[in-house]
Amino acid sequence: MQLRHIIFSFVLAGLCLPIDSYASTREEQRVADAADVLDQLLRIPEQSIPPSLLSRAYAIAVVPNVVKVGFGVGARRGKGVIVVRQDDNSWSNPAFIALTGGSFGWQIGAQSTDVILVFKTRKGVDGISNGKLTLGADASVAAGPVGRATGVATDLALKAEVVSYSRSRGLFAGVSFEGSGVTMDRKANAAFYGSADMTPERVFASSPNVAPNIANDFVQLLTRQTSRLPKQPGMQAGTNAGNPTDQEEQKESRVRTFGMPDPEDDF
DSSP states (O other), X not given: OHHHHHHHHHHHXXXXXXXXXXXXXXXXXXXXXXXXXXXXXXXOGGGSOOHHHHHTOSEEEEEEEEEEOSSXXXXXXXXXXXXXXXXXXXXXXXXXXXXXXXXXXXXXXXXXXXXXXXXXXXXXXXXXXXXXXXXXXTBOEEXXXXXXXXXXXXXXXXXXXXXXXXXXXXXXEEOOOTXXXXXXXXXXXXXXXXXXXXXXXXXXXXXXXXXXXXXXXXXHHHHHHHTOOOOOTTEEXXXXXXXXXXXXXXXXXXXXXXXXXXXXXXX
């Protein structure tokens, strides 16, 4: 009888604990979902985004579980994160974004899809931070190649400012996102970092110590994925010494500042 009372007391104590003590926040779950998408990249290298493309990226956005929010033509909406490459080649803390648009050319019946956007230049990131980026209008976008091959398809895709992918049923595919909009989720940034002053500029420039552990897990996974490009003759990781265009891009990427004001409007 006494044992029964003890067990009952422990169960009651557990029920009285606040839910926040063991449940993650919405922002933490969003980062965890994005990390899961990156983990899938590591698991299927032959059927995912070429490591050579990721190694050249200035910024990478991951938007898990983009869902259909209407009937008929419908619209798609999802929330995710974006990170930018720092001067020392490391990745910044994640900032939160939202993606909206039409059907994105996905197959009929797809209700939930993961999205990855690979930004080759800073221009697109500036557009997001300053209010809204419309893919295809404010920055050129192309469906990305899949697999390790870096042939003609990859060369063509690398001419676009943004290279886009979707993942449905475990498989990655290059999909056109022309006309889709990407905005900064300022409320999520404030909630995740515990301060309303966390503008995109401050998020990208802040120390990893200011972010919850799940952010570090996400960055570490991305670092593993983007450091897998093997060196080739005349090549350094992510650059081609024999290609004048790539040499110019490398020179431009050395000068990076983060003067990106926080947009006044919300979404």
